[in-house]
């Protein structure tokens with residue numbers, strides 16, 4: 606990566622989150638003269654996720670708030686829009702909060718940026734591969750960017766991510782807004798803090814994603830819950846690779862287009878769990894559970910070809926290598942993660958009693 610962002614002003618909406626804070630770090634490391642503004646309401650993140658660096662300005666607030674939006678002046682060269690209402694299960698619990706933070710955020714940001722932003726080179730929108738993938742428990746094919754989209758979606762989260770893509774295409778066509786859509790597969794790696802941010806109505810506030818959940822539970826000697834008996838699969842992309850992909854989208858992506866940020870490799874949840882058990886030395890084993898009723902996305906992975914051809918982007922870090930780094934980071938940050946999990950202990954207990 607070169608220092609393409611030196612002397613550039615970059616806005617990262619949702620920049621205190623897992624992906625956002627990693628992206629900010631990569632920008633600072635690769636472009637010494639970059640200026641980064643982060644807008645984040647800390648709904649699913651902590652202020653401490655962000656490096657303390659004079660080149661980073663954090664504005665705490667919602668991008669759907671008109672006063673915050675008014676501060677998005679015409680000084681930005683690049684915008685990365687990573688805000689969402691995390692994640693599927695919280696959105697099922699509270700679709701209106703999802704709408705407010707996962708979709709209205711996108712519409713209001715695009716409306717704001719369509720006027721008088723002469724310096725704006727690119728807006729990179731975080732799309733989700735899960736929304737575009739075919740729902741199947743049989744043999745999947747790698748999802749391409751132009752695969753047909755289904756109206757049947759598993760969650761308001763997925764719907765918001767897709768409608769965000771519709772708006773991206775619309776604003777590009779009607780207003781020449783230079784939006785590039787980056788479709789992420791399942792991102793994992795250092796910096797994903799279980800329980801970060803505010804309680805969002807379900808235990809998924811804490812157990813927010815399969816990889817950090819398994820690593821945390823394995824390090825605490827707890828059994829790993831394998832839904833669908835571990836036979837579901839995902840395409841796991843290491844967060845540093847994903848950040849390189851986001852940067853490639855900003856520098857080389859065609860406005861209006863979508864690009865998969867995918868490893869192109871399918872791994873079952875059981876394989877993921879086996880790696881984690883080995884790396885942590887856990888002896889607690891697995892608990893085989895039925896399918897999650899809301900999740901019809903059994904097996905899937907993304908096709909990386911278009912991104913390779915047009916962006917020159919390929920994911921480089923293997924699942925095993927990325928997990929080694931994730932386990933090491935989790936061990937080193939266990940106190941901080943445990944404190945975040947503990948914030949929600951009462952709500953977690955209450956939800957278990959109700960459930």
Ligand SMILES: NC(=O)c1ccc[n+]([C@@H]2O[C@H](COP(=O)([O-])OP(=O)(O)OC[C@H]3O[C@@H](n4cnc5c(N)ncnc54)[C@H](O)[C@@H]3O)[C@@H](O)[C@H]2O)c1
Nearest residue numbers: 619622623624646647648649650667668687688689691792
């Ligand atoms: N992590 C993945 O596996 C994955 C997969 C597909 C797509 N994505 C997308 O990537 C983006 C980043 O995901 P992540 O894993 O870092 O999640 P995250 O929850 O860690 O980050 C999202 C950030 O958005 C912030 N936010 C929420 N509402 C906001 C608002 N109204 N205004 C400003 N900020 C707001 C949150 O506080 C958080 O810091 C999201 O858009 C997500 O949908 C992630």
